[in-house]
Amino acid sequence: MTTSPTSSLDWAVSLRSPAIVMDLERLGAYSPTRLSFARRLTRLMHDQAWRIHRDQFELDDNGYGAAVYRLQTPAGRYHVVIFAQHLDDARRTDRVIADSWDLTFGLVEGEVDGLLLEALAANVPLQEAGRQHPRLLVISRANKSLRNFEAFVSALAAGHQPDVSYLKEAGYLYRTTAVYGNGKFGIADYDRLKGNPDFYQPFLAQMAAVYVLREFSVEQVEHIASARGLDKTVPLAADIRRYLGIGNSTGLGMAPFLINHPQLISQWVWVRERALALASAQQPDEGDRERMLALCRRVTAYLNDTCVEDERQILRNAEVHEELTQVTAWLELVPLDDALWRQLLDWAHVQLSFESQELINTLLIELYPEQVDALNDEMGADENLDLIPDMPLIQLKQILETHFDWAIYADYECDDARYWFWYQSVEKEEPRLGVRGEELGEEKELALAIGPTAQSVYRELISALEKQPRGRTIDLLMEFPEYMAAIRRIQTMATTFYGEIRANLWHRDMKPMHLLRAKLSFLGAHRFDPRGDRWVRVTFFQGAPLLSDYENDSTSRSLFDDWSFPVAPNSDPTALVQ
Amino acid sequence: MKISLNELQSVCRKAFLGMGFTAGHADDAAAMVGWMQSYGLDGLKALSDGLECVVDSAASARPDVVYQDADIAVIDGLQKSVLSSGNLALELAFAKARIRGLAVIKIRRCRQRQLIMGYLARLSSRGMNVTAFWRHSQMPITEQVVGFRAGSAVPSIRVYELSEIPEDDVPNDGITIVMANHVDLLPTVRSEDEYRLLARHDESDLLAARHEALEHGLTVEPEVWQQLKGFAASTLVEASAQSRSGAGPAE
Numbered sequence: 001m002t003t004s005p006t007s008s009l010d011w012a013v014s015l016r017s018p019a020i021v022m023d024l025e026r027l028g029a030y031s032p033t034r035l036s037f038a039r040r041l042t043r044l045m046h047d048q049a050w051r052i053h054r055d056q057f058e059l060d061d062n063g064y065g066a067a068v069y070r071l072q073t074p075a076g077r078y079h080v081v082i083f084a085q086h087l088d089d090a091r092r093t094d095r096v097i098a099d100s101w102d103l104t105f106g107l108v109e110g111e112v113d114g115l116l117l118e119a120l121a122a123n124v125p126l127q128e129a130g131r132q133h134p135r136l137l138v139i140s141r142a143n144k145s146l147r148n149f150e151a152f153v154s155a156l157a158a159g160h161q162p163d164v165s166y167l168k169e170a171g172y173l174y175r176t177t178a179v180y181g182n183g184k185f186g187i188a189d190y191d192r193l194k195g196n197p198d199f200y201q202p203f204l205a206q207m208a209a210v211y212v213l214r215e216f217s218v219e220q221v222e223h224i225a226s227a228r229g230l231d232k233t234v235p236l237a238a239d240i241r242r243y244l245g246i247g248n249s250t251g252l253g254m255a256p257f258l259i260n261h262p263q264l265i266s267q268w269v270w271v272r273e274r275a276l277a278l279a280s281a282q283q284p285d286e287g288d289r290e291r292m293l294a295l296c297r298r299v300t301a302y303l304n305d306t307c308v309e310d311e312r313q314i315l316r317n318a319e320v321h322e323e324l325t326q327v328t329a330w331l332e333l334v335p336l337d338d339a340l341w342r343q344l345l346d347w348a349h350v351q352l353s354f355e356s357q358e359l360i361n362t363l364l365i366e367l368y369p370e371q372v373d374a375l376n377d378e379m380g381a382d383e384n385l386d387l388i389p390d391m392p393l394i395q396l397k398q399i400l401e402t403h404f405d406w407a408i409y410a411d412y413e414c415d416d417a418r419y420w421f422w423y424q425s426v427e428k429e430e431p432r433l434g435v436r437g438e439e440l441g442e443e444k445e446l447a448l449a450i451g452p453t454a455q456s457v458y459r460e461l462i463s464a465l466e467k468q469p470r471g472r473t474i475d476l477l478m479e480f481p482e483y484m485a486a487i488r489r490i491q492t493m494a495t496t497f498y499g500e501i502r503a504n505l506w507h508r509d510m511k512p513m514h515l516l517r518a519k520l521s522f523l524g525a526h527r528f529d530p531r532g533d534r535w536v537r538v539t540f541f542q543g544a545p546l547l548s549d550y551e552n553d554s555t556s557r558s559l560f561d562d563w564s565f566p567v568a569p570n571s572d573p574t575a576l577v578q
Numbered sequence: 579m580k581i582s583l584n585e586l587q588s589v590c591r592k593a594f595l596g597m598g599f600t601a602g603h604a605d606d607a608a609a610m611v612g613w614m615q616s617y618g619l620d621g622l623k624a625l626s627d628g629l630e631c632v633v634d635s636a637a638s639a640r641p642d643v644v645y646q647d648a649d650i651a652v653i654d655g656l657q658k659s660v661l662s663s664g665n666l667a668l669e670l671a672f673a674k675a676r677i678r679g680l681a682v683i684k685i686r687r688c689r690q691r692q693l694i695m696g697y698l699a700r701l702s703s704r705g706m707n708v709t710a711f712w713r714h715s716q717m718p719i720t721e722q723v724v725g726f727r728a729g730s731a732v733p734s735i736r737v738y739e740l741s742e743i744p745e746d747d748v749p750n751d752g753i754t755i756v757m758a759n760h761v762d763l764l765p766t767v768r769s770e771d772e773y774r775l776l777a778r779h780d781e782s783d784l785l786a787a788r789h790e791a792l793e794h795g796l797t798v799e800p801e802v803w804q805q806l807k808g809f810a811a812s813t814l815v816e817a818s819a820q821s822r823s824g825a826g827p828a829e
Contacts, residue, residue, distance in 0.1 A: 095825070096825075097822075131579065131580070134580065134582065134793065134794055134795040182584050183582030183583060183584025183585050184582075184584070184585070185585070186580060186581055186582055186585065186795060187582065188582070188792070189582050189583045189584050189792055190584070191583065191584075191792055192792040192793070251825055252825050384703075386700075386704055387669055389669040389670070389672055389673035389676075390672075390673040390676040390677050423814075423815045424813065424814050424815065425814060425815055425816075425817050425821055425822075425825070426811070426814040426815065426816055426817055427817045427822070429814060430825050431825070432815075432821055432822075432825045433825075434815075434821065439820060439821065440815060440816065440818070440821070441815030441816075441821070444813055444814070444815050447601045472673060473673075474666075474669055474670050474673040477666060477669065478640065478641065478643070478666065478670065479640075481600060481602075481603065481639035481640045481663070481666055482600040482601075482602070482639065483602070484600065484601075484602025484603060484606070484639075484665070484666065485600070485601045485602030485605060486602070488602070534825060535825075
């Protein structure tokens with residue numbers, strides 16, 4: 001039996017503090033939850049009976065050509081348009097500086113006639129270099145996983161199923177290298193999407209486009225295999241098909257997003273933390289405990305099936321795997337109690353790594369869809385950093401001391417504390433990190449590090465208060481107009497529960513990977529496979545329902561709702577982690 | 579060519595940074611241009627017509643206060659663009675109006691006055707009733723009045739020509755702005771005056787223009803766009819093998 005908490009205060013008081021939650025290293029240990037955008041999409045598609053139909057599939061025997069998929073929701077019609085082309089191996093790179101890809105695609109609002117398709121064919125393959133149509137909601141590009149692609153084509157053409165072990169290293173046939181929305185290169189502004197009943201939430205349009213690409217990737221492989229194997233060819237088995245996702249290769253370009261959208265990130269964290277507080281306040285019964293144990297076993301099996309290259313990530317995965325056995329033992333031994341989940345979290349906080357703690361949080365949220373799913377509607381934010389010019393300086397000082405204590409008392413003078421500077425390169429405006437004092441471009445530094453700026457504001461504020469104890473914010477700004485951006489950000493973020501990500505982005509030990517992982521987890525990415533600390537490959541929609549599942553009325557709802565931490569078909573859940 | 583609003587604001591922001599604006603002022607200036615353009619009020623033309631003035635104004639982020647008391651402020655615009663320090667001048671008035679209920683600010687000798695509407699929209703969205711007035715020309719006398727109702731980012735705009743020249747016709751190259759915290763200040767032109775209405779933009783026209791802009795994109799002259807991108811490019815760092823490694827290891 002699951003009961004609601006006795007009062008809203010019960011869960012509210014158990015919200016974790018910003019000092020804990022907004023720590024960058026902890027954010028970098030997040031796993032996707034049922035509130036992540038990819039999960040949200042597959043539920044929405046089911047609940048609203050979205051239908052996706054292949055309208056056009058004009059590919060040659062090598063799989064090159066164009067395909068169009070129609071996406072019908074109760075509120076509107078969209079099309080995903082895909083262009084596949086030959087790409088020399090030498091030109092295949094996941095870096096943003098690439099200028100051609102195996103495949104490019106876009107999500108279009110409304111109908112696509114011949115004229116529009118022609119315009120899209122002329123521009124979408126050019127990506128940044130094209131002038132994109134304003135009815136495009138999303139544009140993206142993807143490169144093949146060459147090994148998986150050839151292995152799948154060969155196997156199907158030869159009349160048998162491919163070896164799923166390939167998918168444990170890279171769970172996809174294609175990986176996207178950027179998925180653009182919000183007005184990039186001429187496509188529709190996000191402001192327009194705010195009135196769209198299907199895609200008003202951030203990143204849902206991007207997720208929908210990527211989901212359709214997943215379907216195309218299988219259909220293209222089957223098409224090529226069919227041309228090669230003729231009558232011998234077999235279709236890809238449904239369980240392997242379901243275990244195929246779409247990869248994504250992400251670099252530093254994603255990092256500034258988290259810093260430049262502080263209200264949105266704070267809102268995402270606020271939603272996640274409320275979901276956790278609600279879940280942990282539930283009084284579990286034996287069924288809930290069994291379900292939690294089953295989820296732990298599933299994650300263990302998922303980790304067994306996860307092969308990554310990065311040494312540090314291998315160690316982290318192994319540590320989580322080992323700690324999951326402790327969690328399982330704890331859950332089996334501890335007497336059932338109304339406060340079992342609080343006890344579990346308290347124990348985990350002391351005993352386990354960040355990554356395991358956050359994984360347990362993810363699984364607890366998973367247990368209580370009825371309590372947490374409504375929070376999904378709150379994943380958007382009105383992003384306005386507004387100044388309060390009449391705020392007394394003494395109040396601004398209190399805000400800084402209360403909400404920015406992590407920033408104003410930090411040491412930014414030592415070499416390590418000011419080691420990196422962020423800048424944009426002329427090469428496609430790619431964000432990069434340079435070493436201060438050693439590399440060119442310091443004078444063009446991007447103002448991403450809010451910590452040192454908050455400290456400068458604080459110091460000037462203290463002096464201003466000495467001269468003008470009853471002064472107001474506008475008085476400080478009239479003297480130091482260069483703090484306009486910082487002060488309104490400080491005032492605005494102080495009104496949010498979780499505020500800023502707490503990190504010195506200049507520090508030598510700062511790991512940009514944590515920023516990437518935090519965002520990717522909210523999007524719904526699995527299988528974090530870092531390449532160094534500035535580059536990561538992940539997989540979306542692995543284990544997610546197929547289009548055919550949506551078309552089958554007898555498919556269980558759980559297939560649309562409960563597919564995270566996917567386990568390979570015929571996987572042995574008792575095997576040890578690699 | 580067609581561009582999106584986000585592209586316009588992003589390129590403008592970088593262009594202003596490239597000219598030497600501080601980050602906050604570049605944000606605001608870009609938003610002011612974007613606001614005008616998206617409501618069909620030709621913000622880009624206003625910007626490009628006075629681009630030299632904008633570049634010349636980049637370092638003037640601090641308003642020059644000639645006089646102020648609790649209710650009133652007079653600012654010398656020093657013949658600079660309102661993009662450079664207009665935001666702070668308006669925040670000064672906003673603070674006074676919040677404290678005193680009503681405030682008046684006069685920005686004398688300023689340029690590109692149309693562009694200030696974008697920041698007025700921001701203040702009205704924050705709950706302030708705002709009316710701005712300025713005189714376009716002396717011979718014949720044409721005047722513009724813009725009013726925002728608190729909570730709405732869409733103004734009512736009137737531009738009209740007076741048939742009678744007043745005796746005191748000292749050139750007026752400033753803006754007068756009235757802000758009221760609690761009462762509406764929407765402009766109405768008195769019917770008994772002799773005037774010829776030259777332009778009238780009501781909320782519905784402006785919203786339609788905004789809808790059109792979001793639906794079909796914004797039109798921009800390619801030369802102007804390239805000019806802005808040229809300024810924006812100066813914020814970018816030259817590429818080198820070392821800098822490429824700054825984005826992470828090669829694959």
